[in-house]
Amino acid sequence: xxxxxxxxxxxxxxxxxxxxxxxxxxxxxxxxxxxxxxxxxxxxxxxxxxxxxxxxxxxxxxxxxxxxxxxxxxxxxxxxxxxxxxxxxxxxxxxxxxxxxxxxxxxxxxxxxxxxxxxxxxxxxxxxxxxxxxxxxxxxxxxxxxxxxxxxxxxxxxxxxxxxxxxxxxxxxxxxxxxxxxxxxxxxxxxxxxxxxxxxxxxxxxxxxxxxxxxxxxxxxxxxxxxxxxxxxxxxxxxxxxxxxxxxxxxxxxxxxxx
Amino acid sequence: xxxxxxxxxxxxxxxxxxxxxxxxxxxxxxxxxxxxxxxxxxxxxxxxxxxxxxxxxxxxxxxxxxxxxxxxxxxxxxxxxxxxxxxxxxxxxxxxxxxxxxxxxxxxxxxxxxxxxxxxxxxxxxxxxxxxxxxxxxxxxxxxxxxxxxxxxxxxxxxxxxxxxxxxxxxxxxxxxxxxxxxxxxxxxxxxxxxxxxxxxxxxxxxxxxxxxxxxxxxxxxxxxxxxxxxxxxxxxxxxxxxxxxxxxxxxxxxxxxxxxxxxxxxxxxxxxxxxxxxxxxxxxxxxxxxxxxxxxxxxxxxxxxxxxxxxxxxxxxxxxxxxxxxxxxxxxxxxxxxxxxxxxxxxxxxxxxxxxxxxxxxxxxxxxxxxxxxxxxxxxxxxxxxxxxxxxxxxxxxxxxxxxxxxxxxxxxxxxxxxxxx
Numbered sequence: 001x002x003x004x005x006x007x008x009x010x011x012x013x014x015x016x017x018x019x020x021x022x023x024x025x026x027x028x029x030x031x032x033x034x035x036x037x038x039x040x041x042x043x044x045x046x047x048x049x050x051x052x053x054x055x056x057x058x059x060x061x062x063x064x065x066x067x068x069x070x071x072x073x074x075x076x077x078x079x080x081x082x083x084x085x086x087x088x089x090x091x092x093x094x095x096x097x098x099x100x101x102x103x104x105x106x107x108x109x110x111x112x113x114x115x116x117x118x119x120x121x122x123x124x125x126x127x128x129x130x131x132x133x134x135x136x137x138x139x140x141x142x143x144x145x146x147x148x149x150x151x152x153x154x155x156x157x158x159x160x161x162x163x164x165x166x167x168x169x170x171x172x173x174x175x176x177x178x179x180x181x182x183x184x185x186x187x188x189x190x191x192x193x194x195x196x197x198x199x200x201x202x203x204x205x206x207x208x209x210x211x212x213x214x215x216x217x218x219x220x221x222x223x224x225x226x227x228x229x230x231x232x233x234x235x236x237x238x239x240x241x242x243x244x245x246x247x248x249x250x251x252x253x254x255x256x257x258x259x
Numbered sequence: 260x261x262x263x264x265x266x267x268x269x270x271x272x273x274x275x276x277x278x279x280x281x282x283x284x285x286x287x288x289x290x291x292x293x294x295x296x297x298x299x300x301x302x303x304x305x306x307x308x309x310x311x312x313x314x315x316x317x318x319x320x321x322x323x324x325x326x327x328x329x330x331x332x333x334x335x336x337x338x339x340x341x342x343x344x345x346x347x348x349x350x351x352x353x354x355x356x357x358x359x360x361x362x363x364x365x366x367x368x369x370x371x372x373x374x375x376x377x378x379x380x381x382x383x384x385x386x387x388x389x390x391x392x393x394x395x396x397x398x399x400x401x402x403x404x405x406x407x408x409x410x411x412x413x414x415x416x417x418x419x420x421x422x423x424x425x426x427x428x429x430x431x432x433x434x435x436x437x438x439x440x441x442x443x444x445x446x447x448x449x450x451x452x453x454x455x456x457x458x459x460x461x462x463x464x465x466x467x468x469x470x471x472x473x474x475x476x477x478x479x480x481x482x483x484x485x486x487x488x489x490x491x492x493x494x495x496x497x498x499x500x501x502x503x504x505x506x507x508x509x510x511x512x513x514x515x516x517x518x519x520x521x522x523x524x525x526x527x528x529x530x531x532x533x534x535x536x537x538x539x540x541x542x543x544x545x546x547x548x549x550x551x552x553x554x555x556x557x558x559x560x561x562x563x564x565x566x567x568x569x570x571x572x573x574x575x576x577x578x579x580x581x582x583x584x585x586x587x588x589x590x591x592x593x594x595x596x597x598x599x600x601x602x603x604x605x606x607x608x609x610x611x612x613x614x615x616x617x618x619x620x621x622x623x624x625x626x627x628x629x630x631x632x633x634x635x636x637x638x639x640x641x642x643x644x645x646x647x648x649x650x651x652x653x654x655x656x657x658x659x660x661x662x663x664x665x666x667x668x669x670x671x672x673x674x675x676x677x678x679x680x681x682x
Contacts, residue, residue, distance in 0.1 A: 104614055107610055107611065107613055107614035108611065108614040108615055109607050109610055109611040109614070109624075109625055110611045110615060110617065110618075110620075110621030110622075110624050110625055111614075111615065112624070115624040115625075119624075129301075132297075132301055133301045133302050133303040133304070133313075133359075133362075134303070134304070135359050136358060136359060136360070137357065137358045137359050138358065139354075139357065139358065144357060144358070146359070161295075161297075163288075164287055164288030164295055165288050165293075165294055165295040165396075166288075166293070166357075167288050167289075167290055167291075167292075168291060168292065168293050168393075169293070169357065209354050209355070209358065211263070212262065212263060212266055212351065212355075213355060213358070213360050215263060215266055215267055215270075216266055216270050216315070216317075216355075217304060217306060217312065218307075219266070219267050219270035219271050219274065220270050220273075220274050220306050220312060220316060221274070221306035221307040221308045221310075222274055222275065222308045222310075222515060223308075224515045224516075224531050225308035225309075225310070225513075225515070225531065225533065226307055226308055227307075227308050227309040228307060228309075229309070230305075230308075230309025231305045231306070231307060231308070231309045233309075234302070234305040234309065234311070235304065235305040243304065244358075244360070245304055245360075246304075
């Protein structure tokens with residue numbers, strides 16, 4: 001017998017999503033669309049609001065871990081961080097299939113339900129890897145501050161890298177797309193929602209290092225090998241917005257005198 | 260002279276060195292130290308020539324005592340000279356590193372006075388960084404041939420990767436263009452570094468805190484196109500370096516005319532052989548990850564790569580008797596040799612076909628590049644539906660695929676559908 005098709009409204013969190021999965025099994029309903037807090041589209045289906053329940057979410061996650069394996073629970077969590085369209089629906093279908101199929105699901109790399117998630121997660125992971133290199137910090141009175149505008153939620157993935165690399169430093173990394181920030185001071189870190197953030201203006205010392213870096217970047221290129229096409233492939237334009245070496249300093253110019 | 264000016268001169272002098280990656284070592288951050296290293300390395304930017312910018316690549320000094328003809332820093336060349344103080348260089352590294360501009364430092368130098376003196380000054384910089392600034396990030400240092408082995412050892416204990424440039428692919432070319440350097444002089448430190456790494460690996464297994472000597476291994480580079488060696492000669496040399504000296508990487512650097520020397524190609528008409536360099540890197544990749552041997556890729560009848568298609572396609576076209584490969588049964592080694600199937604997609608094929616039968620749609624989802632692979636595989640006993648190509652036309656099709664991505668340096672007037680070239 002088929003389950004009643006529904007639209008679920010939830011708070012947009014991972015735990016909220018897992019609660020939806022729990023409710024769907026408990027009430028024998030099949031959510032065919034999910035609406036987060038910002039969704040405004042009208043739907044044709046009956047709509048139900050699902051309140052996040054950490055206990056229910058934990059039960060679903062434990063079952064997922066136990067019956068589908070570590071790889072699958074990691075895939076599900078990471079997919080939730082991606083910008084895959086209708087990711088909840090894709091995840092829900094994956095879980096429904098997975099709970100029937102069991103551990104073998106992670107071997108079915110070519111199954112459309114699985115490969116959709118794998119591809120989305122590959123995109124997330126490669127974006128996160130690129131950002132470990134492309135992030136630029138500015139020294140604002142001893143605190144390193146930087147911002148990014150990623151497609152996927154990369155902060156949870158790059159967190160470990162930056163926290164251990166800069167364990168002696170205080171830093172803040174702001175994700176403008178998802179309006180959250182990774183903040184760190186020696187011994188402590190957190191990812192917190194931040195509505196808006198404007199980085200303070202750079203001081204003389206900061207401007208000097210930016211100018212030095214720009215100079216290095218220009219000097220290291222070999223004129224006879226000029227190849228902007230290759231540069232674009234490796235460093236797509238959308239990453240360049242916050243990269244020091246690809247912007248000129250307003251007012252300061254590139255040939256800043258020594259401080 | 261201020262730091263800005265020094266940085267300009269010494270970056271300009273270092274930029275031709277291609278052996279610049281930050282890979283080969285996983286080292287987690289340590290409390291109280293600044294930095295870490297990741298095994299795959301990390302690109303922080305890409306310069307206008309499309310090359311990865313990962314380390315602060317500078318010379319400590321470009322005031323060279325030698326007069327190597329192919330080198331921009333040769334004694335007889337009229338260029339501005341500069342030298343960093345250890346403090347300037349350490350400051351620059353730390354401040355760039357904190358801002359996430361770089362993954363670490365690549366430190367090379369012209370020979371200042373003697374090799375020993377040069378190495379001592381490099382050690383001074385690295386010691387400052389490691390000890391006073393607590394720098395825990397990646398350091399790549401050049402070992403200078405002719406240095407006292409005891410000094411090279413100290414350098415290797417401070418750096419993560421060492422490299423000695425082999426410079427030119429043959430003894431004859433070296434004698435002609437770099438009279439102060441000798442092949443034996445280059446190979447001696449290479450051997451020393453190899454042995455140092457091996458001993459250090461063993462010691463670390465026994466005593467966790469044993470000092471680590473060049474833990475990210477050893478690399479080298481050679482200049483391509485300044486001298487008449489064939490691709491076959493070069494690739495065979497690389498293979499010997501991987502086999503005998505356990506190098507992590509061999510880098511190829513297309514010769515850029517920096518000299519009017521009558522011993523070198525005339526600068527006016529000369530175009531750097533970028534495509535040739537590209538093909539050599541592809542072939543190098545085949546040696547390191549695809550279990551190919553140099554003698555399989557090139558031989559006496561074909562001493563140079565066909566520049567129109569990549570070396571793997573070129574090999575496959577000359578060995579059509581090995582194809583088509585049935586993807587649902589072939590073993591890993593066989594899959595690796597199919598153009599369009601890489602290390603990752605080969606592994607994925609092995610996993611996926613255990614769970615469910617393969618189809619061409621599935622292969623596509625696994626990341627197989629069907630545009631290349633289609634000529635060389637069957638899936639469930641069948642060729643890709645609709646594929647109608649005579650064997651002698653495959654080369655033309657594969658070359659056409661690459662055309663848009665190739666450099667301007669490609670031989671322009673190709674007859675695309677002539678099947679015998681390169682065979």
